[in-house]
Amino acid sequence: MDAMERHDVIVVGGGLIGLTIAWRAAQRGLDVLVLERDGCAHGATRAAAGMLAPIAEIDFGTAGESLLALGLESATAWPAFADELAAAIGEPSRLRTDGTLILARDRDEAEALERQLAHRERLGLPVERLLASEARRIEPALVPSLRMALSLPTEASVDPRWVCDALLVAMRAAGAELREGAAVASVTRESGVARGVELESGERLAGEHVVLATGAWAGALANVPVRPVKGQIMLLRDPEGEGLVTHTLRFEHGYLVPRADGIYALGASAEERGFDLTITARPLYELLRDASELVPGILDLEVAEISAGLRPGSPDNLPMIGTVKEDGLILACGHYRNGILLAPLTATMVLDAIAGAELPDVVAPARHTHATVVG
Ligand code: GLY
Numbered sequence: 001m002d003a004m005e006r007h008d009v010i011v012v013g014g015g016l017i018g019l020t021i022a023w024r025a026a027q028r029g030l031d032v033l034v035l036e037r038d039g040c041a042h043g044a045t046r047a048a049a050g051m052l053a054p055i056a057e058i059d060f061g062t063a064g065e066s067l068l069a070l071g072l073e074s075a076t077a078w079p080a081f082a083d084e085l086a087a088a089i090g091e092p093s094r095l096r097t098d099g100t101l102i103l104a105r106d107r108d109e110a111e112a113l114e115r116q117l118a119h120r121e122r123l124g125l126p127v128e129r130l131l132a133s134e135a136r137r138i139e140p141a142l143v144p145s146l147r148m149a150l151s152l153p154t155e156a157s158v159d160p161r162w163v164c165d166a167l168l169v170a171m172r173a174a175g176a177e178l179r180e181g182a183a184v185a186s187v188t189r190e191s192g193v194a195r196g197v198e199l200e201s202g203e204r205l206a207g208e209h210v211v212l213a214t215g216a217w218a219g220a221l222a223n224v225p226v227r228p229v230k231g232q233i234m235l236l237r238d239p240e241g242e243g244l245v246t247h248t249l250r251f252e253h254g255y256l257v258p259r260a261d262g263i264y265a266l267g268a269s270a271e272e273r274g275f276d277l278t279i280t281a282r283p284l285y286e287l288l289r290d291a292s293e294l295v296p297g298i299l300d301l302e303v304a305e306i307s308a309g310l311r312p313g314s315p316d317n318l319p320m321i322g323t324v325k326e327d328g329l330i331l332a333c334g335h336y337r338n339g340i341l342l343a344p345l346t347a348t349m350v351l352d353a354i355a356g357a358e359l360p361d362v363v364a365p366a367r368h369t370h371a372t373v374v375g
Contacts, residue, residue, distance in 0.1 A: 007033040009354065010197055010207030012184050012221065014040040016048075016160055017332055017343050018213035019167040024347040025354070026174035033205065034176060035197065037183040037214075041164035044215050044339060047233050047309025049257045049265040050163075052078050052156040052341045055125050056100050056250055063316045066362045068123070070318070071338060074345035075156070081344045082158060088170035094162045094260055100155040100248040101135055103294050104147040109252055113150055126154050141244050141297050157248050159259045160340050187212075187221055187329055194329040209354050211330045216275070216310035218333035224320060225368050226334050228275050228310035232283045233267030236301035244297050251294055254287050263304065266291055270311075277308045311336050314368075321349045321363040330354065331365045 009025045011018045014036030022034045034040075051057075054071025058064055079095060086093035104110040113129075120127040128151045135149035136142045168178065183200040187210055190196075196206040212218055216228035238244055241262045249256045257265040269283035284306065292299050314320060314334030319342060323330050330353050332346050349359050361367070 004196075004204055004206050005033075006206040007031050008207070009033070009209045009211060010035060010205060011211045011213055012197060013213035013215060014178060014180065015043050015045040015213065015215055015339070016041060016164055016167070017215075017335065017339055017346055018211070019164060019171055020343040020347040021211055021213060021332060021350045022176040022178075023167055023171040023174055024351055026171055026176035028351060030354075032171075032176040033207070034171075034178045035182040035184055035199070035205075036178065036180045037217075039180050040168060040178065041161060044309040044311055045160050045164055047231055047268070047307045048160045048340050049233060049255060049267050050158045050160045050259075050340050051100075051248055051255065051257055052095075052158060053100060053152075053248070054155075054338075054341060055120060055127065055152050056102060056155055056248075057337055058120065058123075058125075059317065060119065063318055065123070067318055067338070070345060070362070071341055074342045075154075077344040077348075078156060078158070078341075082163070085163065085166035085170055088173060089166045091166075095156055095158045096258065097156045098246045098248070098258075099151060099153040100250060101130070101139065102150040102152065102250045103135070103142070104149065105145070105251070105293055106147055110147045112252070113148060117150055120150075127152055139245050139247055139249070141295050143294055143296060146294065155248065157257050157259075158340065162260075163340070184221060189327060192327055194324075194327050209328075209330055211332055211350055213332040215333065215335075215339070216312040218312060218331070222324070222329060222331065224331065224333060224365065225315050226320075227272075227313045229313040229336070230271040230273050230276060230308055230310055231268035232271075232279060232287075232306070232308045233265060234284060234287070234303060234307075235305040236264045236266055236298060237304040238262035238264070238301050244301075245295060249291075249294065251290055254290050256291050256295065256298065264298065264301065266298070275310065277310070279306055279308055312339070316367075319346065319363055320365045320368065321346055322353045322359040322365055324365050
């Protein structure tokens, strides 16, 4: 008798991307199991600032433009996605749509902003140059010596922890199951096709489809070129509540993202240190120094939390989404700096892959030819 537990879809990884995929798959009537090694949203999701920032994060070059297109598409899906989650938990949506200001402290930074402005204007993106006085009118906490700013009025942000809390409720209501503390040792195959997993406990689970959404750890289960890029971030809390700033503020090497209840995410370093999550003083000092040169009032806030996360970097900064042709494993990895932004689009693409549809070449795992299951 075959007593092995069987599911239509096994999602490995209980971060925001894995949970989104699980929710959407369960909504389609699939029997879904999420396996999470630690606790849900303990990895990069927990350390993420939650900016939905395809225009602010744009890179130069062809890959940058491809990422922009993906980001804009997913950003369009976010308001309905957040509303649907809010309805699922009976709370107002925590999507913030106040927009972003990119700030320049001095002439050099202002010149760099002019180049960024020109790049975005060439691509027809919504961006506006603001005089320092105009920026200070909409954000009075900005320092009087501010040099200039760019306004990106369409950019949004969301608290990733709120999203994950809501996803857990929504996904369970849709019938998906979650196992925390379930570390996957390997993907198992039948006739060379991924058809389940073996846990470190030795238990084997069967899945018609296996989706890998393990962030920076994707390389442990598949030969994919995903590397960890460490980000250290802090949460600051204003005991007087919200209102110090309302826009996401970006500056050279950092950002300050307002959340509900007077919380501000100040991030983030970008460090190539492997799987290291040590909290160190220098990046935190530099973030506080740079941010306080723009918003002096942040030095009066309480430090609520300091954390580090690992971004899943890919060679071209584009995600790898879709089926590995040789063995059927479905990848949802390599989202680098844009995991929160790209979650709704990633889930749509994974559902398409499950249905056997072709995905855009730009996300195809095959562009990194060694994407195969580790046996
Ligand atoms: N998306 C912001 C970051 O990765 O720091």
